Amino acid sequence: MKNKAITSRDENFAKWYTDIVRASKLADYSTVKGCIVFEPNGYAIWEKMQSVLDKKFKELGHQNVYMPLLIPQTLLEKEGELIEGFAPEGAWVTEGGKNKLEEKLMVRPTSETLFSDYYSNKVKSYKDLPLLYNQWCNVMRWEKETRPFLRTREFLWQEGHTVHASAEEAQEETIRMLNVYKDFFENYLAIPVIAGKKTEKEKFAGAEYTYTIEALMYNGVALQSATSHYFGQKFSKAYNIAFLNKENKLENAYQTSWGSSSRMIGALIMVHSDDNGLVLPPKIAPRQVVIVPIGKEGEILSLANDINKKLSENGITSFVDNSEKSPGFKFAEHEVNGIPVRVELGMRDLQNGKICLARRDTRERIFIENDENVVKNIITLLDDIQKNLFNLALERNKQKTYTAKNLEDVKQIMSTQPGFIYASWCGDKECELKMKEIRGTKSRCIVENQNVDNDVCVVCGKKAKHMVVWGIQY
Amino acid sequence: MKNKAITSRDENFAKWYTDIVRASKLADYSTVKGCIVFEPNGYAIWEKMQSVLDKKFKELGHQNVYMPLLIPQTLLEKEGELIEGFAPEGAWVTEGGKNKLEEKLMVRPTSETLFSDYYSNKVKSYKDLPLLYNQWCNVMRWEKETRPFLRTREFLWQEGHTVHASAEEAQEETIRMLNVYKDFFENYLAIPVIAGKKTEKEKFAGAEYTYTIEALMYNGVALQSATSHYFGQKFSKAYNIAFLNKENKLENAYQTSWGSSSRMIGALIMVHSDDNGLVLPPKIAPRQVVIVPIGKEGEILSLANDINKKLSENGITSFVDNSEKSPGFKFAEHEVNGIPVRVELGMRDLQNGKICLARRDTRERIFIENDENVVKNIITLLDDIQKNLFNLALERNKQKTYTAKNLEDVKQIMSTQPGFIYASWCGDKECELKMKEIRGTKSRCIVENQNVDNDVCVVCGKKAKHMVVWGIQY
Numbered sequence: 044m045k046n047k048a049i050t051s052r053d054e055n056f057a058k059w060y061t062d063i064v065r066a067s068k069l070a071d072y073s074t075v076k077g078c079i080v081f082e083p084n085g086y087a088i089w090e091k092m093q094s095v096l097d098k099k100f101k102e103l104g105h106q107n108v109y110m111p112l113l114i115p116q117t118l119l120e121k122e123g124e125l126i127e128g129f130a131p132e133g134a135w136v137t138e139g140g141k142n143k144l145e146e147k148l149m150v151r152p153t154s155e156t157l158f159s160d161y162y163s164n165k166v167k168s169y170k171d172l173p174l175l176y177n178q179w180c181n182v183m184r185w186e187k188e189t190r191p192f193l194r195t196r197e198f199l200w201q202e203g204h205t206v207h208a209s210a211e212e213a214q215e216e217t218i219r220m221l222n223v224y225k226d227f228f229e230n231y232l233a234i235p236v237i238a239g240k241k242t243e244k245e246k247f248a249g250a251e252y253t254y255t256i257e258a259l260m261y262n263g264v265a266l267q268s269a270t271s272h273y274f275g276q277k278f279s280k281a282y283n284i285a286f287l288n289k290e291n292k293l294e295n296a297y298q299t300s301w302g303s304s305s306r307m308i309g310a311l312i313m314v315h316s317d318d319n320g321l322v323l324p325p326k327i328a329p330r331q332v333v334i335v336p337i338g339k340e341g342e343i344l345s346l347a348n349d350i351n352k353k354l355s356e357n358g359i360t361s362f363v364d365n366s367e368k369s370p371g372f373k374f375a376e377h378e379v380n381g382i383p384v385r386v387e388l389g390m391r392d393l394q395n396g397k398i399c400l401a402r403r404d405t406r407e408r409i410f411i412e413n414d415e416n417v418v419k420n421i422i423t424l425l426d427d428i429q430k431n432l433f434n435l436a437l438e439r440n441k442q443k444t445y446t447a448k449n450l451e452d453v454k455q456i457m458s459t460q461p462g463f464i465y466a467s468w469c470g471d472k473e474c475e476l477k478m479k480e481i482r483g484t485k486s487r488c489i490v491e492n493q494n495v496d497n498d499v500c501v502v503c504g505k506k507a508k509h510m511v512v513w514g515i516q517y
Numbered sequence: 518m519k520n521k522a523i524t525s526r527d528e529n530f531a532k533w534y535t536d537i538v539r540a541s542k543l544a545d546y547s548t549v550k551g552c553i554v555f556e557p558n559g560y561a562i563w564e565k566m567q568s569v570l571d572k573k574f575k576e577l578g579h580q581n582v583y584m585p586l587l588i589p590q591t592l593l594e595k596e597g598e599l600i601e602g603f604a605p606e607g608a609w610v611t612e613g614g615k616n617k618l619e620e621k622l623m624v625r626p627t628s629e630t631l632f633s634d635y636y637s638n639k640v641k642s643y644k645d646l647p648l649l650y651n652q653w654c655n656v657m658r659w660e661k662e663t664r665p666f667l668r669t670r671e672f673l674w675q676e677g678h679t680v681h682a683s684a685e686e687a688q689e690e691t692i693r694m695l696n697v698y699k700d701f702f703e704n705y706l707a708i709p710v711i712a713g714k715k716t717e718k719e720k721f722a723g724a725e726y727t728y729t730i731e732a733l734m735y736n737g738v739a740l741q742s743a744t745s746h747y748f749g750q751k752f753s754k755a756y757n758i759a760f761l762n763k764e765n766k767l768e769n770a771y772q773t774s775w776g777s778s779s780r781m782i783g784a785l786i787m788v789h790s791d792d793n794g795l796v797l798p799p800k801i802a803p804r805q806v807v808i809v810p811i812g813k814e815g816e817i818l819s820l821a822n823d824i825n826k827k828l829s830e831n832g833i834t835s836f837v838d839n840s841e842k843s844p845g846f847k848f849a850e851h852e853v854n855g856i857p858v859r860v861e862l863g864m865r866d867l868q869n870g871k872i873c874l875a876r877r878d879t880r881e882r883i884f885i886e887n888d889e890n891v892v893k894n895i896i897t898l899l900d901d902i903q904k905n906l907f908n909l910a911l912e913r914n915k916q917k918t919y920t921a922k923n924l925e926d927v928k929q930i931m932s933t934q935p936g937f938i939y940a941s942w943c944g945d946k947e948c949e950l951k952m953k954e955i956r957g958t959k960s961r962c963i964v965e966n967q968n969v970d971n972d973v974c975v976v977c978g979k980k981a982k983h984m985v986v987w988g989i990q991y
Contacts, residue, residue, distance in 0.1 A: 074592055074634050075585040075622070083580035083650070090581065107560050111552035112624070112655055112671050113608075118548055131615055134587075136624065138609040139670075140659035148549070150586070150610065150624075160548050176557070181586055181655065185614035196613075197586050 046319045046379055056262045057190075063312050064191045066379050067321040077189040077196035081305070084321075084380060085192075087329035088308050089199060093179060095231055095327070096201065096303065099223055105175040105203060110157040112181075113148035118156050122281040125155060128248025132184040134196070150183040155249060155274075155300060158204035159282035166296055168287045172208040173216075177201055192309035193266075193517050200304035206284060206296045210275065213297035217273040220301040221254040224269035232307065233324035233433040234258050234314050235440055236268060237463065237512055239488030244472050247300075251275040257487040257512065259436075260313035263443045263461035265487050265514030268310055271301035309517075314436050315404075321381030322403055324432050325425040332361035332421060333382045337370045337389040346413075347388055353418045359425070378403060383428050384421060404428045404435075447501055450481070453513070457482045461515050465490070467507035469500035477502045478513060487512040520793050520853055530736040531664075537786050538665045540853050541795040551663040551670035555779070558795075558854060559666075561803035562782050563673060567653060569705055569801070570675065570777065573697055579649040579677060584631040586655075587622035592630050596755040599629060602722025606658040608670070624657040629723060629748075629774060632678035633756035640770055642761045646682040647690075651675055666783035667740075667991050674778035680758060680770045684749065687771035691747040694775040695728040698743035706781065707798035707907040708732050708788050709914055710742060711937065711986055713962030718946050724774075725749040731961040731986065733910075734787035737917045737935035739961050739988030742784055745775035783991075788910050789878075795855030796877055798906050799899040806835035806895060807856045811844045811863040820887075821862055827892045833899070852877060857902050858895060878902045878909075921975055924955070927987070931956045935989050939964070941981035943974035951976045952987060961986040 048066045050058040064070050069085030081089065097107070113136055119126045134150040137143060151157070158176065166172060179201045189195045203220060207213040221238055228234045236256040246253040250272040258268045279285070279295040288294045315322040325331050332354055336347040347363045354361040364373050370387075377385055387399040387408075397410045398417060402424060411420050443462030447453045456464055461482070468474060468486070478484045478501075490510040498507035522540040524532040538544050543559030555563065571581070587610055593600045608624040611617060625631070632650065640646065653675045663669045677694060681687040695712055702708045710730040720727040724746040732742045753759070753769040762768045789796040799805050806828055810821040821837045828835040838847050844861075851859055861873040861882075871884045872891060876898060885894050917936025921927045930938055935956070942948060942960070952958045952975075964984040972981035 071635065071638070073585050073631070075587055075589060075631075078585035078587070080585070080631075080635055081583035083582055086581045086583055089583075106557035107564065108557055109555035109560055109563075109673065111547050111549040111554070112657065113549055113552070115549060133612070133614065134610050135612040136608050137611045138607070138621070140607065140661070141605055147612070157547070157549075157554075161545065161554055164545070183586065187614070199583065 046375070049318055049320060049379075051318050052261065059318070060312060061191065063316050063321060067381060069308065069312075069321070070191045072191075077186060079191050079195055081199075084329075085308060088311070088323070088327065089305055091327050091329050092307060093201070096223075096227060097179070099227070100177050100201075100203065103175075103219065103223070105177045105205075107178060108176045109178050109180065110151075110154050110161065112151055114151055114154075114156055115146050115148055117146060118160055119149060122156065122159075122249055122278055124277075125249040129153070129184070132186065134183045134185050151180075152182055152184045153300075153302070154178065154180075154202055155204065155278055156282070158300075159278040159284060159298070162206050162279075162296070163282045163284045166206060166284050166286050169208045169289055172286060172296065173205055173212065175203075175205045175216075177203040190309075190517075192312070193306055198305050200302055203299070203301045205299045206279070207298070208286065208288065208294075208296065210297045213275075213299050214273055216299045217254060217271050217301070220299070221256065221271040224256050224271065224301070224303055227303075228256060228258065228268060229433065231324065231326045232311055232314075233326075233429055233436065234268070234310055235433065235437045237488060239490055239512065241270075241488055242475060242486045242511070244475050245486055247272045249274065249277055251277065255488050257463075257514070258310055258314065259440050259443060259463055259514070260310070260517070261439070262313070263515070265463065265516045266306070266310050266313070267487070267516065268307065269301070269303040272299060274298040274300065315432050316381070319406070320379030322432070323381040323383060325383040325429050328381065328383050329360065330362060330382055331359050331425060332384045332386060333377045334361060334363045334386040334388065335370060335373050335377075336363065336365060337387060340390060343388050343390060343393065346393070350386060350417060350421075354421065357418060357422060359422065374401070378406075384424055386421065400424055402428055404431055447513075449501060449504075450477070453478065453484060453501065454481050457484055457515060463487065464513040465510060466501035466513055467495045467498035468509050468511045469503055469505045470508035471500070471503065474500055474502035482515050484513050485516055487514045487516070520849070523792055523794060523853075525792050526735065533792070534786060535665065537790050537795060541855060543782065543786075543795070544665045546665075551660060553665050553669050555673075558803075559782060562785070562797070562801065563779055565801050565803050566781060567675070570697075570701060571653070573701070574651050574675075574677065577649075577693065577697070579651045579679075581652060582650045583652050583654065584625075584628050584635065586625055588625055588628075588630055589620050589622055591620060592634055593623060596630065596633075596723055596752055598751075599723040603627070603658070606660065608657045608659050625654075626656055626658045627776070628652065628654075628676055629678065629752055630756070632774075633752040633758060633772070636680050636753075636770070636772075637756045637758045640680060640758050640760050643682045643763055646760060646770065647679055647686065649677075649679045649690075651677040664783075664991075666786070667780055672779050674776055677773070677775045679773045680753070681772070682760065682762065682768075682770065684771045687749075687773050688747055690773045691728060691745045691775070694773070695730065695745040698730050698745065698775070698777055701777075702730060702732065702742060703907065705798065705800045706785055706788075707800075707903055707910065708742070708784055709907065709911045711962060711964075713964050713986065715744075715962055716949060716960045716985070718949050719960055721746045723748065723751055725751065729962050731937075731988070732784055732788065733914045733917060733937055733988070734784070734991070735913070736787070737989070739937065739990045740780070740784050740787070741961070741990065742781065743775070743777040746773060748772040748774065789906050790855070793880070794853030796906070797855040797857060799857040799903050802855065802857050803834065804836060804856055805833050805899060806858045806860060807851045808835060808837045808860040808862065809844060809847050809851075810837065810839060811861060814864060817862050817864060817867065820867070821860075824860060824891060824895075828895065831892060831896060833896065848875070852880075858898055860895065874898055876902055878905055921987075923975060924951070927952065927958060927975065928955050931958055931989060937961065938987040939984060940975035940987055941969045941972035942983050942985045943977055943979045944982035945974070945977065948974055948976035956989050958987050959990055961988045961990070
């Protein structure tokens with residue numbers, strides 16, 4: 044029953060990952076170095092992610108806009124930290140319409156500069172605030188090593204950029220959007236995450252502070268999964284976004300940005316999938332149920348269509364696979380593609396009043412009565428799968444979550460069975476760099492509101508300032 | 518009552534157009550030359566267009582994918598006509614990650630080359646065909662003169678790319694998608710269009726032939742509104758897309774492409790809008806109805822919320838404007854933004870059992886009974902507005918559609934009251950170029966199945982080959 048196109052996950056995780064991407068037809072490599080082609084199965088997941096997040100953003104009062112792709116160098120350079128952070132990864136347009144350009148333009152790696160430039164013209168009074176904008180777009184970062192979805196030169200994402208009349212309001216927005224991402228990961232992607240603040244070293248270039256959600260992959264490697272930044276007045280001072288406040292005084296505005304990307308498809312693969320292909324949580328699966336009639340009898344076909352119609356009426360995305368392929372071929376194909384539930388309608392089962400449901404997560408086949416409860420039972424099963432995938436990931440995370448008291452502990456954990464390590468830290472960058480020497484271990488985030496008065500730094504042994512979650516990252 | 522921020526349409530159409538774009542907050546100019554910022558009102562129209570077209574594409578079996586932004590020069594050059602057509606408008610990335618690139622990359626002006634390259638790896642057998650893919654993305658053409666939505670260096674669009682096992686099937690697809698666009702323009706955008714084939718001179722670089730839909734703007738200038746191309750085997754030969762056919766012989770595949778863009782927002786403005794701002798057909802308006810309670814009485818507010826809820830239950834996008842602004846300010850704002858119907862709830866009217874509906878297209882205010890038919894009456898009014906806008910445009914087009922027998926006719930028409938000119942043509946490029954000397958008049962499309970046996974060319978007087986629609990274009 045093992046899918047031969049897919050390397051075993053426990054033997055070679057990296058190879059398994061790319062095998063899944065290819066076998067499940069999520070993406071293909073392209074002639075364009077470091078870039079991928081999003082194939083229909085992969086793009087459909089992205090569309091589903093977009094639809095859920097976009098609805099949530101809009102419910103919270105955000106509006107979508109679209110900023111230009113290219114950023115003039117001088118505009119980029121107005122804020123020093125951002126350009127410093129992104130210059131090494133810039134892709135530059137230097138020729139346009141057969142002429143060398145007077146000023147080169149960077150393909151946007153992120154759009155703080157363009158939003159800030161725009162806001163500087165729009166914001167005059169506290170009455171204009173807040174402006175809560177978001178855009179869905181492509182961005183480009185000239186990465187050296189790439190891996191489909193996880194790290195590519197071009198990727199798809201959304202970037203929210205908001206501007207507020209007070210620091211408090213902007214900080215609330217930062218936390219609000221962090222929680223949107225956390226909810227999305229846990230309740231849609233079925234991926235448990237840790238939320239916390241980045242250290243100074245790991246924060247976004249140009250941010251006052253950065254919040255992150257961090258997920259743990261099957262192999263114990265961490266993935267920074269979405270981020271939410273508070274900019275304070277850094278950009279508003281650099282780009283002159285000033286408004287007349289209620290006291291009729293000119294004040295620089297307060298900004299945030301927050302983003303999530305097509306990298307989330309990579310997380311889905313590395314958390315839930317198995318040696319038989321993709322496994323998708325029902326709430327993010329573009330197609331939730333496939334109905335396979337076994338045999339050509341009119342009775343079977345009409346039952347298939349009937350179930351399909353009723354599922355659709357209940358908001359479930361289902362389809363009947365009535366193609367010429369053999370049932371075995373269909374089963375394998377839908378399995379590798381990660382359709383959460385397969386309904387098998389065979390004459391023999393039906394004669395016994397039974398219908399077979401195959402769940403993708405556990406690969407169990409369950410026989411249920413062919414009665415008025417069929418649709419209800421399928422919906423219940425989808426709920427079960429959603430919960431089961433979250434619980435499996437949570438359970439695995441627990442097993443791969445450690446505490447460390449010293450560097451020896453860290454070395455021992457990271458060299459055998461990596462995962463999240465809780466270890467207190469003095470706040471010194473030097474100690475972060477020491478940790479990095481151990482298989483690239485980095486601080487994932489600071490755990491907030493944790494008392495470390497009696498703890499010492501895992502590296503230097505001096506008095507601890509923060510409890511930090513550490514991990515090896517993608 | 519005249520909106521002072523907007524120049525009169527009949528005085529200065531070009532100025533009126535940009536005034537509408539700014540006053541209705543559709544787009545803003547950007548620091549990036551030739552590019553615009555899609556503001557929330559403009560982007561919401563684009564999202565609505567996307568949702569309608571995307572649904573239709575998917576119903577017809579198309580799937581969305583995403584190809585890379587950048588195209589290597591050598592890949593572009595495999596097909597000679599395309600690169601020749603687009604090279605003068607190319608934006609080139611020549612530096613990446615601080616290094617000069619070995620090969621420069623063009624920001625995609627269109628993606629035939631990338632799709633063809635991808636298909637060449639995927640298509641092996643007739644069983645793999647057809648592949649019906651589409652992508653929504655940004656593209657870039659280094660235009661010299663730009664105008665918001667109509668012509669900008671970067672714009673948003675969709676490009677469908679399909680590959681088939683037979684010429685017939687691909688040609689059917691070309692016509693099918695042309696008709697999707699025609700239906701969308703006439704039944705959603707309320708813009709009547711002429712559909713036909715482009716001349717050799719005007720067809721897409723690399724196509725066997727191009728179909729187009731052409732719309733006429735308020736000022737009599739034509740707009741190429743969407744195109745559908747049949748490529749035959751041009752790209753499949755250049756990029757080696759070959760499949761084993763049913764006779765087990767290797768055959769080059771047959772391709773199409775079809776596209777529509779954010780330019781459609783420009784068409785909406787120039788066909789329907791007036792001196793008071795944007796006018797939107799209800800079926801494409803992101804917000805169809807605004808309900809304005811006049812006064813703070815609980816009775817009025819609860820009626821507003823009740824109507825809003827019922828409209829929403831009937832699939833109408835409505836909202837209650839309960840802000841602090843004065844009713845007059847609200848009326849003007851919703852008018853300039855083109856909300857098709859405004860419901861005014863005033864205490865005095867309500868005491869007389871009346872509700873006032875203001876329609877944006879004619880600016881009439883209609884009093885209806887405040888009874889159980891309110892919602893039904895609003896929905897009927899939205900239908901009326903949709904039909905009225907189409908009929909107005911159709912009527913205007915009739916008035917601006919002419920026939921010409923010779924160049925003098927063409928000169929006279931184009932210099933006084935331009936529009937569509939029907940005139941027969943011999944098929945010679947020389948004669949097309951002569952027409953162009955008259956205020957840039959170009960062939961819009963060839964009218965198919967029209968007998969011109971007894972006609973002569975409007976330019977040279979020789980025997981005619983085709984009936985052609987001519988116009989001055991954006």
